[in-house]
Amino acid sequence: MSIFKIINTGAEFQPFNVANKIKTNNWITVITVFISATYTLMYLLILKENVVGFLNLGFTIAYALGYLFMRFNAIKNAKLWFFSVLMLHLWACTNIFVTKLSGFHLFYFLVPVGAFLLFELHQQKEKVILSLIATALFFYCENTINTTPLILLSHEANNTIYQSVVFFTMIELVVISAMFNQQISHHEALINNRDKTDKLTNCLNRNYFFEAGQEQLDIANSNNRPFSLILTNLDNFKRINDKYGYLVGDDYLIHLATLLKSLCNKGEMIGRISGEEFVITLPEYTRLEAEKFAQKLSYQIENMPFISADKQAISNTMSMGVVVHNSCETIGELVSIADTALYQAKIMGAGSIDFIEQMA
Numbered sequence: 001m002s003i004f005k006i007i008n009t010g011a012e013f014q015p016f017n018v019a020n021k022i023k024t025n026n027w028i029t030v031i032t033v034f035i036s037a038t039y040t041l042m043y044l045l046i047l048k049e050n051v052v053g054f055l056n057l058g059f060t061i062a063y064a065l066g067y068l069f070m071r072f073n074a075i076k077n078a079k080l081w082f083f084s085v086l087m088l089h090l091w092a093c094t095n096i097f098v099t100k101l102s103g104f105h106l107f108y109f110l111v112p113v114g115a116f117l118l119f120e121l122h123q124q125k126e127k128v129i130l131s132l133i134a135t136a137l138f139f140y141c142e143n144t145i146n147t148t149p150l151i152l153l154s155h156e157a158n159n160t161i162y163q164s165v166v167f168f169t170m171i172e173l174v175v176i177s178a179m180f181n182q183q184i185s186h187h188e189a190l191i192n193n194r195d196k197t198d199k200l201t202n203c204l205n206r207n208y209f210f211e212a213g214q215e216q217l218d219i220a221n222s223n224n225r226p227f228s229l230i231l232t233n234l235d236n237f238k239r240i241n242d243k244y245g246y247l248v249g250d251d252y253l254i255h256l257a258t259l260l261k262s263l264c265n266k267g268e269m270i271g272r273i274s275g276e277e278f279v280i281t282l283p284e285y286t287r288l289e290a291e292k293f294a295q296k297l298s299y300q301i302e303n304m305p306f307i308s309a310d311k312q313a314i315s316n317t318m319s320m321g322v323v324v325h326n327s328c329e330t331i332g333e334l335v336s337i338a339d340t341a342l343y344q345a346k347i348m349g350a351g352s353i354d355f356i357e358q359m360a
């Protein structure tokens with residue numbers, strides 16, 4: 001079984017934020033199993049302490065068993081299991097295996113950090129209870145002297161283990177913080193993207209298009225540079241929906257957006273301003289260049305059919321209204337002029353392109 005399969009266990013059908021926490025939990029479990037297995041090997045192979053080695057092996061297996069909870073989608077129980085095993089393990093280390101001089105109880109510091117990271121926002125009770133138990137156990141271990149440890153360690157050995165505990169605590173803290181950071185960045189990107197783009201086609205949404213388009217127009221106006229804009233409207237799109245179904249219609253729109261994006265590589269911006277209407281800004285495009293762009297787009301739409309999931313080839317045409325740089329101050333005015341051109345194009349017939357050029 002690949003590591004990625006283990007990490008994704010339980011996260012498959014969950015919403016993004018829940019899935020992220022599950023994956024983080026699985027990562028932490030894998031890392032903890034690794035650390036615990038390392039100590040097991042050290043007890044068995046280096047210190048030759050079989051009793052402690054096998055007891056520690058039991059704890060290592062117990063951590064790994066958390067996977068089964070995830071496997072059966074008992075997500076909260078998987079997390080509770082993990083923290084319970086961890087706290088019992090640390091207690092056994094400082095009060096049975098060795099003594100508090102090993103510093104194993106320092107690992108309790110990871111419990112509140114991990115609990116607040118891994119449990120859901122509404123699972124406050126679990127986070128607080130686990131944190132309180134971990135704090136209480138830390139002070140219990142710190143103030144209890146185990147007079148009959150299973151392994152009597154030398155001062156040097158205790159010191160080495162103590163340093164390894166600090167080392168692994170640091171590693172876990174760095175990993176947890178990095179994951180936390182990554183989750184926050186991912187969420188920010190998602191929110192940003194959701195505010196700006198249309199969910200179906202991933203083109204700019206109407207609001208953001210007008211905002212960003214205005215910025216482009218302002219730059220062109222203040223530098224006296226050419227600026228064109230195309231308003232497009234699919235012809236008889238209703239027929240595609242009626243004939244193949246709304247979902248295939250959706251796929252057609254995605255296909256169209258992909259085609260539009262493939263033609264835009266010079267700072268153009270594509271907005272979906274209504275159902276089957278897209279608008280494209282063409283900064284630095286003269287009339288001739290805008291004309292070439294529109295014709296190429298029209299040609300590709302007609303000649304590059306969309307192949308649906310059930311292998312049907314669907315062709316269509318698109319009418320366009322093109323407005324070439326003029327005295328407009330706002331992107332809204334430009335779109336409105338392009339709309340007049342589009343209206344003319346529709347009258348001229350499916351697949352037509354009409355231009356309005358109005359020099360300043």
Ligand SMILES: Nc1nc2c(ncn2[C@@H]2O[C@H](COP(=O)(O)OP(=O)(O)OP(=O)(O)O)[C@@H](O)[C@H]2O)c(=O)[nH]1
Pocket residue numbers: 200233234235236237238239241245246247248249250253274275276
């Ligand atoms: N599949 C799908 N269809 C959409 C979406 N938004 C709008 N539509 C459909 O687009 C069609 C637009 O129909 P009309 O306004 O009559 O336009 P048309 O059929 O393209 O006709 P003309 O523009 O006059 O050539 C309607 O059937 C809408 O339901 C969408 O997000 N997905």
